[in-house]
Amino acid sequence: MTASIFDLAYEVPIIKPKVYAGSYTRIPFDSTDPRRNEPLVRLETVGVAYEAHHARTDGGNWPYFGAVPGARKDVWLRKTVAGMLADVNDLLRPYRVELIVWDGYRTLACQQGMWDFFYREAARALPDGTPATWRAQALKHAVDPSDFREDDPETWPTHATGAAVDLALRDLQSGDYCELGGRFEDINDVAATDYFERKLARGEIADDDPRLRYRRLLHWAMLSAGFENDPFTFWHYDWGSQLYVKMTHALRADPVKAAWYGYIAPP
Template identity: 30%
Template sequence: MTWNSSIPLQAPNQLLLPPIAENHEPLVSLKQYSPQIEVYPVYYHEGLLGAMKDCLLRLGVAQRLKEASLLLPAGFRLVILDGYRPISVQQALYDRQKERLLSQGWIENDDMYAELHRFVARPSSDPAKPSRHLTGGAVDLTIAGPDGWLQMGAAFDDFSDLACTRYFEEISPILPEEQKFRDHRRLLYHVMAQVGFTNYSDEWWHFDYGNQAWAVITGNEAACYGGILF
């Protein structure tokens, strides 16, 4: 596998979500799960109300993250920023981003909500349509090397076009620094895709496994992870 090959285009998502055939895998802590995996619960460090001091994910997701970490070059590791997200935390993120948009001059209308929902899912306890992170099958992450976190050309939760996974694939001519950002994104994308994850194309840091978004992209007839409510 060549980690520096281009990130492929993603087919448009279908409108109908597949059903969920819950497999009841447990949530597991990523702390001390693997020496190749670092945990930095970003929303906890930001002081977001209700955010956990740990990152939890379904067992199958954790296992695949370990596999992905072993594909990285020597001296590199995955950094997990967020995993399972309770509804209360999803609501806090949703409200925070809505306030940001309003403060930027957006008017509360369909266009504003389309922009909001592009980056932050509406909190949902609907068993037929849970938000991705509520399933424990969505993970936000980056890569760290010997000199620290790799530069990706847009910070985590930079809700702009710069965050689109293929952003640096589509600009020409490309500057040397931009080429570095592109190559770092390629490395993350390909090690994750190699072990079965799919990427949310508007966010270079977001990957799915086992939830409905993953099932849509992979063509599976059903998701295996539904929402987890405490």
């Protein structure tokens, strides 16, 4: 049985940014939860497609246009999280699309490489700025891992937990990316998950705009499987991490108390 994206009776909720603003690193982490020790698995073991964005060497990975130091060509996630993505694909199959993952578990070396890139870009764009100015600009795009400590949850980048994933949709037959509007890692107004819902509410787009409909489909499928979205970016979802818990506090009547996935060493 097949379905159309226009058959889905679902809307991405419009959320005021102040509702979910602030850092996630102060969210409690439950070190006694047995799930904290769940291993990482490669995405191909659950049949989910991926493209390791930060490891590309063909110049097609904006804004780096080359491999980020420390990036891996394989993509890993916690075992349960990877299985949940397979469940998402089951939900998407009638719509003739599937997930394409851009990033999952991220090594600290890759996080450092991303930070260094955006810090250099800030210094280049603002030659009269100060280190504080450049740092503030870089923080709009990447987490600074320089204060990382393995035993301190307040220093853990969410991708270093193996419980955060960046993804989009692609056509099952052609493999072409579906048009969700915006560009991966391009942090601006268009990146906000509810961007096209807001445009629809203002009468600036029609209800059949594919960008609106594909964002709805992705959001519906991911939340149906248990994930939470970071509303700043339509491509980012978590389950079990501090960021996941933060979003449940912002958006749910029954929030989760503490994260169970913390930092995990590279496989």
